[in-house]
Every structure is written in C-alpha cells, then in structure tokens.
Amino acid sequence: MSRRTPLMLNIATGDTRPINRQIVDGVRRLIANGELPVGAALPSVRGLAQQLSINPNTVAKAYGELALEGWVESRAGLGLFVLQPRQLLSDAERERRLGEAVDRFTGDVIGLGYSGAEVLDRVAGELAAALPRKVA
Structure with a gap:
C-alpha cells in the first residue's frame, strides 16, 4: 500500500470561494506545478478532512469534481490517484x-x-x- 502524504493546501475562511472550490483549485495547482506527480496517491477523504478540520462531505465533493474533470481517478479499494493531464475542453x-x-x-x-x-x-x-x- 502506498504511503499518502498530507496535501499542502491552505483553506482561507475569508476567501469568497467555497471550501470545496479552494480544495479543487489547490489540488489542480499542485498537479500543474508537479508537486503531485502522475500516479501520486491523494489522502483519503477522511484523512484530508481531519487535516483541514472540515466536513468529509466537503472533501468528497471536491474529489468528485476533480475526478469528473479528469485530474484524478478512483481505484476501487486503493483510493484516488493523479492522472496524466489532458485537454478535456474545446x-x-x-x-x-x-x-x-x-x-x-x-x-x-x-x-x-x-x-x-x-x-x-x-x-x-x-x-x-x-x-x-x-x-x-
């Protein structure tokens, strides 16, 4: 089983973006700048929620959006992993x-x-x- 390291995300309570949007934007940035390489395992929903002291449903919503956009994929029983970036938009x-x-x-x-x-x-x-x- 691969070891998951905490994501270095900053959640700002004064930010106008919802917390799940801040997570999505933060993970995208980490992937785009290479800090989260292809194949890297993301923390579990519960683990990231504990790290950020937020509701697990918020993390699940963010992870779901990242998966829909093609940034990560879910592997049954293993967790979420970073995918090779690809252009999904026209x-x-x-x-x-x-x-x-x-x-x-x-x-x-x-x-x-x-x-x-x-x-x-x-x-x-x-x-x-x-x-x-x-x-x-």
Missing part, C-alpha cells in the same frame, strides 16, 4: 473560461493602485512558479 470553451478569469482578475485588482507593469510582473512570476517545468 478550444472555444478554454477561451471563454480564460476570458472570464481575466475579467474577474482585472475587476479585483483595478482599484489596488498598482501599475500595469507591476501587475503583469507579479502574474508572470506566479505563472512561472505554477506551470509545469519544461525539461529539455
């Missing part, structure tokens, strides 16, 4: 979602008083840290 849907995310982000930061260059530098840095590292 190009038009990807473009629509990117547009929505950019609109939300712009609306959130426009009043903070940063210059466009400062915002772009910060976003570029975060993306560089979050995207998978290319190996030549």
Whole structure:
C-alpha cells in the first residue's frame, strides 16, 4: 500500500470561494506545478478532512469534481490517484473560461493602485512558479 502524504493546501475562511472550490483549485495547482506527480496517491477523504478540520462531505465533493474533470481517478479499494493531464475542453470553451478569469482578475485588482507593469510582473512570476517545468 502506498504511503499518502498530507496535501499542502491552505483553506482561507475569508476567501469568497467555497471550501470545496479552494480544495479543487489547490489540488489542480499542485498537479500543474508537479508537486503531485502522475500516479501520486491523494489522502483519503477522511484523512484530508481531519487535516483541514472540515466536513468529509466537503472533501468528497471536491474529489468528485476533480475526478469528473479528469485530474484524478478512483481505484476501487486503493483510493484516488493523479492522472496524466489532458485537454478535456474545446478550444472555444478554454477561451471563454480564460476570458472570464481575466475579467474577474482585472475587476479585483483595478482599484489596488498598482501599475500595469507591476501587475503583469507579479502574474508572470506566479505563472512561472505554477506551470509545469519544461525539461529539455
């Protein structure tokens, strides 16, 4: 049986996103940046719920969404495991979602008083840290 390590997720009570959405976003980020490699075992529903001090139903809902989106798969009697990333959305849907995310982000930061260059530098840095590292 493979050993499961705790997920390094931060759940913020002041976040406008529901807790299950924070879990989904956090696991996606860990997979995208390679911290959770293909084949890695996720903690059990009960284990992650205890780690985060939240209701197991919330974790189950997040895990279900990750499975539906193709980020993880359930193996009977073994648990959840990270899948090889694949494109599940059409190009038009990807473009629509990117547009929505950019609109939300712009609306959130426009009043903070940063210059466009400062915002772009910060976003570029975060993306560089979050995207998978290319190996030549």
